[in-house]
Amino acid sequence: MSVTAVVWVFMSCCLYQLQGSSAVTPVFVQTGQDVFLDVNEADVPEGFVVFLWRFNGRNNLVSFSPNSEPNILGDYTGRIELSDKKYSVTLKNLQNTDSGVYTARLTTTVDKTLAEYKVTVQDPVSPVGLTVDSVSNSSDSCNLTVTCSSVDSHISRNFTCDDTTCSQEGGERSEVTKSGASLQVYYLSNASIICNHSNQVSWTQDMTKNIRELCTQQQSSSSTVPRIIGGVSGGLILLCCVCAVGVVVHRRKRGKYEGENNENTMYAEVETHQPRDQRPLNKSSCSSQPDTIYSLAGSPPAPTQSTETSDRTQPESLYAQVEKVNR
Numbered sequence: 367m368s369v370t371a372v373v374w375v376f377m378s379c380c381l382y383q384l385q386g387s388s389a390v391t392p393v394f395v396q397t398g399q400d401v402f403l404d405v406n407e408a409d410v411p412e413g414f415v416v417f418l419w420r421f422n423g424r425n426n427l428v429s430f431s432p433n434s435e436p437n438i439l440g441d442y443t444g445r446i447e448l449s450d451k452k453y454s455v456t457l458k459n460l461q462n463t464d465s466g467v468y469t470a471r472l473t474t475t476v477d478k479t480l481a482e483y484k485v486t487v488q489d490p491v492s493p494v495g496l497t498v499d500s501v502s503n504s505s506d507s508c509n510l511t512v513t514c515s516s517v518d519s520h521i522s523r524n525f526t527c528d529d530t531t532c533s534q535e536g537g538e539r540s541e542v543t544k545s546g547a548s549l550q551v552y553y554l555s556n557a558s559i560i561c562n563h564s565n566q567v568s569w570t571q572d573m574t575k576n577i578r579e580l581c582t583q584q585q586s587s588s589s590t591v592p593r594i595i596g597g598v599s600g601g602l603i604l605l606c607c608v609c610a611v612g613v614v615v616h617r618r619k620r621g622k623y624e625g626e627n628n629e630n631t632m633y634a635e636v637e638t639h640q641p642r643d644q645r646p647l648n649k650s651s652c653s654s655q656p657d658t659i660y661s662l663a664g665s666p667p668a669p670t671q672s673t674e675t676s677d678r679t680q681p682e683s684l685y686a687q688v689e690k691v692n693r
Contacts, residue, residue, distance in 0.1 A: 390467065390482045394566035395460050397489050400447075404454045405470045405481045415473045417453055422466045428455060460487045490568035491547045492517035496561035501580050508581035512574065514551045514561035519543035523551040525559065527577050532557070 417430040540550035
């Protein structure tokens with residue numbers, strides 16, 4: 367680079383007389399990506415002194431002179447790629463610190479800005495998730511509350527839906543996250559709710575399934591609960607009835623059994639003694655009667671075949687032995 371060109375570069379840093387300035391063009395670049403800074407070659411006259419790309423009005427990136435090769439300056443060696451289009455450049459592998467204003471300055475008899483770009487380097491947005499917090503049904507609508515969450519922020523929105531569409535409480539609006547991205551929840555015409563997380567270089571989103579399915583499931587679940595409660599109550603009532611019938615039957619059987627036991631023949635023990643002043647009519651009649659007689663209280667016992675058999679078949683029968691007193 368010639369001494370004259372260096373002098374003009376120094377002078378261009380100090381002179382701020384501006385002619386034909388252009389509007390600033392905003393450019394957004396994702397971290398690690400490249401950006402192309404374009405300038406119209408026809409705007410550069412043949413008799414110019416020096417052409418510079420500058421960063422934030424202080425740092426010179428590359429300079430062009432009519433009679434010399436482009437010169438990449440400072441720490442930008444290896445980070446600037448020259449274009450086939452003369453005077454246009456590509457900045458490589460941009461980082462957040464590379465955000466700023468890039469200006470194409472032309473020096474002739476005066477300084478002139480040919481192009482100006484405001485470059486913003488952004489990281490890609492984080493993933494986002496949409497959850498349905500609550501669903502409730504009324505006679506003519508379905509109300510939903512959803513939450514849209516990112517790494518550093520979240521928002522909640524309420525929707526009221528009828529048979530045809532859904533409306534958001536407070537209308538559609540977005541919120542800016544801590545990282546400068548936009549978090550938004552909105553309704554699509556296909557009956558889905560979308561949670562969108564985006565900035566100028568990237569976006570992610572999550573969506574619910576069909577809203578009408580959610581409302582239908584909630585309605586079915588609400589109607590199932592009374593049926594379950596009714597079924598359980600009916601089962602308990604039936605069980606109580608069965609238990610009551612069982613108790614009655616048991617008591618009846620028990621009463622019948624006790625009645626049968628009461629009908630068993632019981633014999634009372636009777637001891638009779640003949641009065642002392644009573645005499646038998648004759649000896650033969652007295653001797654013809656056995657010394658032991660039996661008095662049966664109640665019905666007479668059935669004839670028995672043997673003592674062993676009688677003991678087994680009629681354990682309940684009791685006999686009272688009456689002994690005759692001899693004089």
